[in-house]
Amino acid sequence: MLHEILLSLSGHPSPILRIDDVSSAYARAGISPAERDLLSSIAHLSDLHIKLLSYVSQVCASHPSMVSRAVATTIELVHLAEFQRKVLEVESTILREDAELVGAYSIVSLTAVVAEFTPWTRRMEWLWEVVQYMLKGGAGGEACTAPQLIGRLRKELQSGYVDIEETARSLVRSAEMAWLKQASAWILYGRLPTLEAEGFFIRTTDGENESKEYILEPSLLPSFVLPSTAASMLFIGKSLNHPRVRATLESGARGRDHVSAQLRELSRLTFPLESPSFSKAINSIRLSLSRNTLQDLLPLERVVEILQLFRDYFLLAKGEFAMTLTQEADEKSRNRWRRADNLAYEQRDGLSNVAVKQGEVTRVLARTWVAMGSMQGLHSEEDEGIELARDLLRLHLTKSKPATPLVLGSAMSRPSANTLATTPFRNLLFSVPVVLTLSEIPSPLDMFLSNSDLQIYTVINSYLLSIRRAHIRLTDLWKMTSLRRHYPAPPGPPLGSTRAGREQVVLLRNRHAYRSSVMRSAWVTCSAAAFFFAETEAYMQSEVVAGLWDDFNSWLAKGDTAASTASTPKTSARGARLASSKPDTPGSGADDEDIWLDESPTSEQPGAHQPAEPHATPAPRDPESLSTAHRTYLRSLSRHLLLTQTPFTEALYSLLVSVDHLVATVHRLHSTWSSMDLETDAGVLDAFSDLEADEKDIIPALRGLEESVRCSIGEVIESLRELELNSSFAAELEGDGDLDDDGAAFGGDGYVPRRIGGINRLLMKLDFGGWIGQREDAFADS
Structure with missing residues (x-):
């Protein structure tokens, strides 16, 4: 029976230990109940060993994760092999008739x-749980991934x-070593x-233009x-895959000389890996x-040039x-619609005559x-x-949503990126989705820049341009002279003193009085909307955009100064040129000035104590630090511009659409009155139009659009008030919401955006015109 026990523990099923086998009943007939209880633990251990041998081989052969295959190999070659050696050790002890196991009379x-074998039970059960987790521990009962394991x-x-x-320590070492090989x-x-x-x-x-982007x-x-x-x-992998970097490495110029040092740096890591090391x-x-x-x-001057x-x-x-x-x-x-109107009815082809094309x-x-x-003009420069x-x-021309979605690792967290990607402001310039981008x-x-960064710039541009466009179109209404004052003026003496002249004067004055009464509420509404856009645009441009840009630009200038200072000991002539230049001007150094120059060897020693110097400057920044700082700048800019707040952007877009309709209706009314x-x-007749009927249709539509604009202004201001009271949004603006939903943090290697004016400053300016959206009687017809 001992032979059967040792064989079963080695991975060979034995009928003595199998309870579900009918033939095992005869083999176990002469075994006492006490012996059966002892054999049940051996049977459990044997069953675990057999299943581990089978499933570990399956993981090693077919598991999609190399880390899981490495762990399974470690289980097979180390722990199961150690258990097999234990079986051989017990067998050798019995054959030697060692007193530890063999008593009197053999x-x-x-x-x-x-x-x-009792100490092995808990260990083998744990290994079996690990193998099951590798096979079915992932989402939906699928194989687990390397980070999960x-x-x-x-x-x-x-x-x-x-x-x-x-x-577990030995398995962690195998798993992390396999993962580190992939990462290396x-x-x-x-x-x-x-x-x-x-x-x-x-x-x-x-990405676009068949370019490959790493995310x-x-x-x-x-x-x-x-x-x-x-x-x-x-960033390291993306840089190594850059064509110019790859060409430099393959040519041998500053090639793979540093790889051996980097390998030594990685080989000094201890397992389990710790975050700081x-x-x-x-x-x-x-x-x-x-x-x-x-x-x-x-060089930094190229970075400053593209950012400018x-x-x-x-x-x-x-x-x-x-x-x-x-x-x-x-x-x-206007030209497309005018050409479409001038075509004969039988020549018109629906809306294809006014559809915007890429060439236009x-x-x-x-x-x-x-x-x-x-x-x-005459500027010479x-x-x-x-x-x-x-x-x-x-x-x-683009789609309603970007072809390349904003990704994590860019400037935005996932909820903010989804909000930015769905903003509809790109539809306003041409009534079809059009974006300003780089070729x-x-x-x-x-x-330094990614396609996601460029998409954020396009979204912000469409947003700011829509507000500027609405303000321009509203103020252009005041250029239509005949809507604001007597135009043409009533005839003066001597023609105005005649009977026909007096009739002309009365006609023109009555016409002007009627049209002034019709346009009075429209002018009030347009003035209110123009005031709203002027204050909103002033806040966004003067306080948010200009404030954050000045802060980020000064941070870049410090990096330029640091690079200049670090390069001084190397070339005295170049140091003299840099000393004579203005340190606060980005890119003001020589043409060959770089931002990554040799740092002091002592500054790289973590334990070295440096005496304080009165004119010490920070170390030059590498491209990854600049890129991360730029993403932080974009994130802060998007938040302070309220682009990540869906209630505000939806209300603002509704206001912009209503303003477009209002301006178009005013132009249509002006055209009708001119006709x-x-x-x-002058007796100029248009046989294909009924001007009086058009006027009767336009004026009620104008009143409805005035009401829509007033309500939209009120909704936008109300959403601003709600944001002002929103503690989570206030925490984001203060920098407390720097984690996305996956736990990824954003930060700029020493760059922290400075605090700028909040929503309360914008609301204070808008409340100065508190009649906006509040007193409807102010807009009533007189």
């Missing part, structure tokens, strides 16, 4: 044999049992796994990887890559661009550049920013 105590094993380190803790291929060579691409924390997406999946990261560390790993190693690799490879590819382009044209620092673009777009829309949108932008060039904008900026992100600036004047004064 009698082997079954109790002693069972006691040798690593998290489960790290949690088991706190089980309280020494044997379980030691076993990405952070050292920029390679993605080919056999396990779906389970890796870096994914690729096909981060926080759900596929182990718990010891901090969000800032994950962002650094994403792992973050330190990744940060060291990032800085090494920046100093050895990236220092000549992306975004500030001028996407954030509307150049007001003439927004004004000219709005006027050209409106003129294009492109021509609108081209005419905008021509108009802006003519505005320069040509604006280089306009030339750069003319080369890079494009107006594109392409020029190299090597694509190491009636021609018919009355």
